[in-house]
Amino acid sequence: MKPVRTWAVAILLPLLLSLLAPALAGVPSSPPVIAAHPPGAAIASGHALATEAGLQILRAGGNAFDAAVTVSATLSVVEPISSGLGGGGFFLLHDARTGKDVFLDARETSPEAATPARFLDAAGALDRNRSENGPWSAGIPGLPAALVELAHKYGKLPLATTLAPAIRIARDGFPVYARMESGYGERRAVMERYPGTRAVFLADGHPPKVGETFRQPDLARTLQAIADKGFDGFYRGPVADRLLAGVRAEGGKWTAAELAGYRIREREPLRFLYHQWTITTAPPPSSGGVALAEILQMASGWDLRALDPAHRVHILVEAMRRAYRDRTIHLGDPDFVRVPVARLASADYAAGLRASINPDKATPSSLLPGQPAPLEDNETTHFSIIDRDGNRVSATQTINLLYGSGLVAPGTGVLLNDEMDDFALKPGTPNAFGVMGFAANAPKPGKRMLSSMAPTFMESPDKVAILGSPGGSRIITEVLLGILGYDDGLTAQQVTQVPRFHHQWLPDVISAENGALDPATVKALQAMGHTVNAGEAPWGNMQTVEWDKRGNTLSGGSDPRNPVGKAAVLPQP
Template sequence: MSRSIAILVLLLAPLLAMAQPKPTHPLPPGAAVASAHQLATDAGIEMLRQGGNAFDAAVAVSSVLSVVEPISSGLGGGGFFLLHDARSGQDVFVDARETAPKAATPARYLTADGEFDRDRAENGPWAAGIPGLPAALVHVAGKYGRLPLAKSLAPAIRIAREGFPVYARFANGYMQRREVMERYPGTREVFLRNGRAPKEGDLFRQPELAATLARLASGGHDGFYRGTTAQRLLAGVAAAGGAWTAEELAAYQVKERAPLAFDYDGWRVVTAPPPSSGGVALAEMLQILAPWDLKALPEAERVHLVVEAMRRAFRDRTFYLGDPDFVRIPMRTLMSPDYAAGLRAGINPDKATPSDLLAGKPTPLEDEETTHFSILDAEGNRVSATQTVNLLFGSGLVPSGTGVLLNNEMDDFALKPGTPNAFGVMGFDANAPEPGKRMLSSMTPTIMESPGKVAVLGTPGGSRIITMVLLGVLGYADGLDAAQVAALPRYHHQWEPDVLGTERNALPADVVARLRAMGHDVLVPGEDSAGRRSSDSWGNMNTVEWDRAANRLRAASDPRNPVGKATVAPAR
């Protein structure tokens, strides 16, 4: 460069800097990662320190969770990734939900006498949809990350090869599913050591999964959906009596969809579109509740109104929602404030609405063992991601030579219309299985933004995911911080069965009494005499927040989960 040009550049530099648009808000003072396992959180921070962004960190966190949480998620499952790109200001939803194999017709899930075959729906090869998570890792890394896929997957490969300590939830969950897990030779090869089930404190190594991850790292999409891994998956499914084809495995692709977005109490809420049912239900519930000052109400009255909103949203979920590529969903109606106003008008502020009084047919117009992580980086990029294999350890089937535990997401279809799935949620034609169709999900990764704050949140919990995210959104709207939101007590209603379930000690005794006087059938752990059960604690929320006014980051992993970890890393 000549001296005269150099001088001109120096003289113009201040003017050029002034001409650049200044950000409306300061950049975050660092990055924050919250996930359900400390090794996954550490992997995300590792990618950020190696020059990656939130999307590289998401690939690392997701893949490590796939190694250390086979109870919850894995390469044999799927998930949803809600991404916010700070540079463009755009939000995108990456749909990596599993798809139905061609052979999985409704008739396959009936017994000889026409009854629903729940064992086939939940266990083994017929329970499994075509996995989507590996494709999501490739897609997010290639399109949004800045590090090579092999670098982002390196922590997961290392941990699978070297092992990690078995934790209590892993060991206890295995014992619950042991009978199913040990039906299959490939599963026994992975989980049994000299015939012994994994125990807390054992070092759990997965060399076959490490090799599968390495093939994904080197071959991308084809490294999983074609070639050696695909051949072993197909052989393992066939050996167990299933019927996948090489063509449908190779054809799997993620889909980018426009997220849902709506306003609530000064917040812009961005969340999951169908085939998630969570975003629509979240919008419906919040718009029903919008006119009430919930924070000012006595607790029983607040809970009553929130439950009535839950009841109505879950009723609509049952009849209208499914894969938008296969069914017509009345989105404009379901997302409309006017529709919400009509539903609100039917709420008696002093009395519960029996669910059987809400129409039980259309009107004109994931076990809790899923996992979630939240990330915000120093550039302002955000990731809210929920991934799953559905129930504890999915289908229980590991095709030999892969280390891949397959999902049991086929149970999330309405395999027999009107018959509840494992979570007690019903569905009808909109969510019936068809070749290549994505089953309806409750996963609800969500990002909230107000003039003073950004929050990223989500949780596992089956059908309770939706209501737990609702309570989290309401918590942030009430001014709570990340730790307080993650620790909020939880309650849930899903239209049918007509029961208000709670965690132990979620509601004071006088509030429970008042709700029962209003007509709510409140199920409290340890109190019920009719043989019904409600677990003591629900979910595993992981959330991060950026307080723009104070330019401060907070991250929280659910206190219910002793192996979760939330980390705030200051900018370097």
Template sequence: MTLCVRLLLALLLLPAVPALADSAGQRPAGAPPQGAAIASAHALATDAGFEVLEQGGNAFDAAVAVSAALSVVEPISSGLGGGGFFLLHRASDGRDVFLDARETAPAAATADRYRDADGKLDREHSQNGPWSAAIPGLPAALVHLAGEYGQLPLSVSLAPAIRLARDGFPVYERLERGYAARREVMERYPGTRAVFLAGGQPPRVGQTLRQPDLARTLEALAARGFDGFYRGQVAKDLLAGVRAQGGQWTAADLAGYAVKEREPLRFGYRGWEIVTAPPPSSGGVALAQMLQVLAGWDLSRQAPAQRAHLTVEAMRRAFRDRTFYLGDPDFVHVPVDVLTSPYYAAGLRATIHPDKATPSDVFSGRPTPLEDEETTHFSIIDAQGNRVGATQTVNLLFGSGLVPPRTGVLLNNEMDDFALLPGQANAFGVMGFEANAPEPGKRPLSSMTPTFMLSPDKVAVLGTPGGSRIITMVLLGVLGYADGLGAQQVAALPRYHHQWLPDVVLAESGAFDAETAARLRGMGHVLQLPGDTVSGRGSSHSWGNLQTVALDRRTGELSSGSDPRNPGGKGEVRALEAAGK
């Protein structure tokens, strides 16, 4: 069914569309927050954020501290060699803004570079080493965030991360396990060996991992801002390290990087206003489609199997549109207004059978005219009411595996997020076509979905890692808040996922009881539960690492939720004397 036909169906079904949420400007400000709340994937990063708040910083300064600390203590998930998205709300004027610090393709990285002699996708080039690495955006984001929105100099907000890199931190089980999974690639490169084999052995739980080169790079960033990373000695060392391994980054690639400020997406869901990520994230568009499709039903009144069926069908349709329409809006036309329209959602809703699964091959698999443990997220609300939702990544475990010598910077492998070969799935099993093809300076499509939720009584900030499953995990988190759950309950919700192709519903342990699973199968859904081997793909027992904070607008009470799947995370509320000053 073409986009135009579905839009026509939507217009016929206009009366079924629920009213959108009131705009934020029509809501009372409510009680001020009682202190500050931070939730992140590592306790040391959460502590870094509070340390900066205690020195008179605001949520944006704390975000610099948390982001940089995660870049040190979670190299498995993110770092200065990667990128991210920062969703910001400034309380003083009510402004919401989306900072796009997604990595960009170097000029030499054309699609032909990623094909083997037979014309097939060369996964060695797309996922490992210098050709897999795009130009990092996270350092530029930290400079921009501090300069435009923070109250403290970078030397203060980066101090906790510099200390963690210089003095070290205890290796934890997830880091040890991730290194073992990527060891063969990591140990190809002398710069990487110097960091992770500094003691002669790979990282082990309880050992102290020190990164003196990374500390010096952070110090250069603190002292010289953008030029401390993208020009000067650090830039020279990055270029030399990439070229030594056969890559072709240039000084112009680095110096030409720029953070983009974009307008967030906004839409309503049953009395809530949702503020979320625009392209080049695919998450916000997909979230708008799924929630507005589901707004046609009161999910709280649905039986578990029926609720899951409707939710899976909304996921299926959103991921199909993601495949063909979404890309970097600076390079391709992305029909955001159509795809996020409640009228279009009504047309999608009309194609859902109430009791039967829609086979994915019913929808055209041809183009039509028109972030597991990888990635990390943190959420912050300060005493002024400023808030930050940030998701950052190096893509797969330890990114490309390449650390250019003398930098301590582990480079990403985000080139794999481009549609390097049209119709060929990437490492997360999602496909793309021309809209997401690589071009010099272009940003690959992402699933990262930092999100705000606002109602007359509540504000919530949430997000998670998880590759393509980020989008559906955020969806389930939004539905949890809409059902009245608290922050910790939302962080612990069981998860399931469908992404159009393959036509399989993946689920965590405990996501469906036996009766619900049987009913879904009876509707025609193919379920893959932990231990199953449908289509040769295992379903993990647990996914993601959702971090969320919330504010009760009536009382000013703050709450936080840190995913129990990751015992190293930390969500905390503190009444700080200097918080928010």
């Protein structure tokens, strides 16, 4: 992979335009032709089988929302390391017929029994084993409800059709890939505690091996129950009974009422302007949209393209620092706490924060640094879809850490999430991703934990881009750099290759992929007072599609950091 340096593009694009200017000076101007509909459809997802399954549904007459059901369910089968029916997600939708954008919140919810005291050890410290592993770490899943909502309210095809590819792949199997094998190795000690998990992942007598066929017959039957009975196929009846029994057998406590009472929340997306782009993105309980609005509006006070690499990174890092501080203090589930979204996302608020940025010197973070934030390159997944009518989906779904809680409820094939760790279980104590929280993100019955997932649309007068990525607390900065890549004129594939760097207030360090920052830039940043870790392994898995209305072309980009992902364009028949 040869990453694209955005500052290189910033230098070359103006130079190219200046060279072309004399030749264009004598050409009569005419209004650009802007296409009303895309010339086909495009899908980018974290696994080729999911992308191909989505294209199959589009060929069968489905729309982007039908394809989203198929891609989401297929990813739940082929990426157990990243997401699944036992987790949740966010779905950002654009209905081309009405012009309406809507945000489907399928985030997991806290069980009533999961009080903060349940996650403390005898000394009053956070019990990380309980918050990250097994039944107590799992929230009530939301993804199955999202599949039903998408199909019934927005799709054209029945669930029996859109879930058929995922059911077939779960039943017949798919080849194990390297991330599955290595991830199992990291989580093996936890996963093999539970008989339901052993029945799935040790079915052949040994852990998954690259190239072997991995089959999940119980998961196929659970998907079939959803296809047959919709919401009740998962949240009531035999599947629900098995989920409850599986959690109870390992010492946890869910109730039938909590499962049956789960509901999707339909929310108004967050919108703001950056240069010529309208950015439509995730509202709380995601912190992603608010943080993006803060960072980009702070950064808009500088011409980033005109800055040298070190100052460009410095300005963005200072904006990241301030946005992540606000994330920690203010954000939570808006159904339970008052989140000052309008103020935090306003241009005036950003201007006030911008005024506190010294353009040549780092601002030390307020508190003592915590532990370095672990990577989440193998966890969570994202897909982007646009259809021939212009309907769009940007969706990010997860079970949190590698293989979630590690617990498969026997007889269901459902690997449960460990999203309870995303709550502030002990105020002021960092979670698995090194981010902290306080009262706004404390668990309460039915409450949704704060997330960084940031499915996003970008729209200018002549372009539409759909993007998102996994990455834990780094999702926000990955999407940020993707937005800046599109703003710099990069193609969809180039956007996925942009080198990544990150700052999240605490720990007070710039993290960067190996090679993302050259030695001179690192030295200049250090001279400004930054601590820089410039040698980290690559992270993230961006999936994006772009519609160029002026040329009426579609393109997709799939992150080369993930070799099993795929972006594909389906031409207009």
